[in-house]
Amino acid sequence: MSGEPLPPVKRVVIVGGGTAGWMTAAALSRLTDAGVAVTLIESEEIGTVGVGEATIPSLLDFNRYLGIDEDAFMAATGATFKLGIEFVDWADRGDRYLHPFGIHGRDVHGVKFHQIWLRQSRLAGRMGQVGNVSDYCLANQAAASGRFTRPVPDPAAVLSSFSYAFHFDASLYARFLRGLAEEAGVQRIEGKIVHVDIASDDGCIRAVELADGRRAEGELFIDCSGFRSLLLGDALGVPFTSWQHWLPCDRAVAVPSASTSAPLPYTRATADSAGWRWRIPLQHRVGNGHVYASAFIDDDEATAKILDNLDAPPLDAPRPLRFTAGVRERLWERNCIAIGLAGGFLEPLESTSIHLIQSGITRLMSLFPDTGPAIAERKEYNRLLRQEYEQVRDFVILHYHRTNRTDSDFWNYCRTMAIPTTLEDKIALWRAKGRIIRDQGGLFSDDSWIAVLMGQGLIPQSHDPLADALPIEEAGRFLDHLRDVIARTAAAMPRHIDFIASHCRSDLAA
Ligand SMILES: Cc1cc2nc3c(=O)[nH]c(=O)nc-3n(C[C@H](O)[C@H](O)[C@H](O)COP(=O)(O)OP(=O)(O)OC[C@H]3O[C@@H](n4cnc5c(N)ncnc54)[C@H](O)[C@@H]3O)c2cc1C
Structure with a gap:
């Protein structure tokens, strides 16, 4: 390192204009008021990855932070509401369940609801009467009947017991954010970066150079260049940690099809012989894709599987994509932070990539440095992001590993593979008495x-002994009442399609 004082961050350069680039630009545009110039460089010739249409509820916070009018944003991006993800054929062929964005039942005197449900369902004579735990989740019941309304803030109301997310056209979301960012003073440069200028003294990036000779200098660089990882991976050489042995899917083929029915308020993920197929309903079309492990199926067969399972003829040619599950060892190196695919990727099973972009942005905002390589901030940022990637990784692995499927080499591999000890410990705790200890800062509730x-x-072998404190009959009446209230509340909600029509119908759907 030279003895020169490090320059303060006055110019931020964002490399890449996909979802990651424009989300970052829209959020960092706030800095322009503090005298920081924000520039984004993107290349139409290279284009974007062009997938990423399903989100999770945390995006509500991001949109709120940006002051986005939700109905306007939904109309502009052809968005629908999402109450969860339906998993078909995962535990076994013929099985299905929903991962809802909502809570199950209501805790009683500090005893978790699912423990009360577990205890009641295990009591002789009551088996079958308590139903499935999903009967006690409003998000689940509303999704199953194709209904939607926005939740209410009053915590006493059953209508406050869920959240929601969106399915949208990712390129239109990026365009929507671009409008906000440019309006707030972000400068956009169209062009292809061909060289990254790194200082020989401190190893920091000084500038990126474009094919036409233009140069963009800065004190802080945000790498949103997608799988290329132009700055963090290529230029700074930060190694990639592969998690492919736990998440063997490494390819996808994406294809849109026409909508033939009212959009469902949830994503569908259907397990296949060597991966799974997604179905994401937008207002104006359906996004489909097949995520698969190339070690277990070839590209032609994988493409045929998605085309054979469309509801309607494809609207475009199938588009192949390749990736490796994993993350860069450090997401902030010197004066460069990678956000989005440039930093890492965990396949889209739980729609977590856009959330991880958001998390990178939020943490950058709360640790924004006065000089690019800020050592303390960088260390904390890397710790938090790494932890978050690992937590998401474990949750995704659970779906593959905890299966009874024995019908293909792929499922035999996933079922019998060694898993991270962090996940092993979680499963053991659950298996014994249905206990879940949430990780600090963990995304999944x-x-x-x-x-x-x-x-x-x-299904846990036993339940928490604290649940025995509630008299059996009282607990039975409590469950019956809750189930009834939830069923009636779901039935009274508007149909999802009608809610969209009266709040946020898109011209794209015309
Ligand atoms: C199969 C699949 C399905 C997915 N589904 C989901 C989902 O349902 N939900 C979800 O949250 N996420 C999903 N994702 C992830 C999601 O697509 C990405 O997280 C998101 O699109 C962000 O991508 P990005 O902006 O990092 O990269 P990209 O979209 O690839 O953007 C990269 C940008 O960098 C620019 N660039 C690159 N090199 C240069 C250069 N030399 N000069 C100038 N510009 C350059 C490109 O032009 C582009 O603008 C999915 C991903 C895959 C692969």
Whole structure:
């Protein structure tokens, strides 16, 4: 390192204009008021990855932070509402369950609801009367009947017991954010970066150079260049940690099809012989794709599987994609932070990539440095992001590993593979007494874990002894009442299609 004082961050350069680039630009545009110039460089010739249409509820916070009018944003992006993800054929062929964005039942005197349900369902004579734990989740019941309304803030109301996310056209979302960012002062440069200028003294990036000779200098660089990882991976050489041995899917083929029915308020993920197929309903079309492991199926067969399972003829040619599950060892190196696919990728099973972009942005905003390589901030950022990637990784692995499927080499591999000890410990705790201890800062709530663990067929051997404090008859009446209220509330909600029509109908759907 030279003895020169490091320059303050006055120019931020964002490389890439996909979802990651424009989300980052829209959020960082706030900095322009603090005298920081924000520039985004993107290349139409290279284009974007062009997938990423399903989100999770945390996006509500991001949109709120940006002051986005939700109905306008939904109309502009052809968006529908999403109450969860339906998993078909995962625990076994013929099985299905929903991972809902909502809570199950209501805790009683500090005893978790699912423990009360577990205890009642295990009591002789009451088996069958308590139903499935999903009967006690409003998001689940509303999704199953194709209904939607926005939740209410009053915590006492059953209508406050769920959240929601969106399915949208990712390129239109990026365009929508571009409008906000440019309006707030972000400068956009169209062009292809061909060289990254790294200082020989401190190893920091000084500038990126474009094919036409233009140069963009800065003190802080955000790498949103997608799988290329132009700055963090290529230029700074930060190694990639592969998790492919746990998440063997490494390819996808995506294809849109026409809508033939009212859009469902949930994503569908159907397990196949060497991966799974997604179905994402937008207002104006359906997004489909097949995520698969190339070690277990070839590209032609994988493409045929998605084309054979469309509801309607394809609207475009199938588009192949390749990836490796994993993350860069450090997401902030020197004066460069990778956000989005440039930093890492965990396949789209739980729609977490856009969330991880958001998390990178939020943490950058809360640790924004006065000089690019800020050592303390960088260390904390890397710790938090790595932890978050690992937590998401474990949750996704659970779906593959906890299966009874024996019908293909792929499922035999996933079922019998060694899993991270962090996940092993979680499963052991659940298996014994249905306990879930949420990780610090963990993205997935107890209710998410409950839905997926139960959905994947892992029923605990016993329940928490605290649940025995509630008299059996009283607990029975409590469950009956809750189930009834939830069923009636779901039935009274508007149909999803009608809610869209009266709030956020898109011209794209005309
Ligand atoms: C099969 C699949 C399905 C997915 N589904 C989901 C989902 O349902 N939900 C979800 O949250 N996420 C999903 N994702 C992830 C999601 O697509 C990405 O997280 C999101 O699109 C962000 O991508 P990005 O902006 O990082 O990269 P990209 O979209 O690839 O953008 C990269 C940008 O960098 C620019 N660039 C690259 N090189 C240069 C250069 N040399 N000069 C100038 N510009 C350059 C490109 O032009 C482009 O603008 C999915 C991903 C895959 C592969």
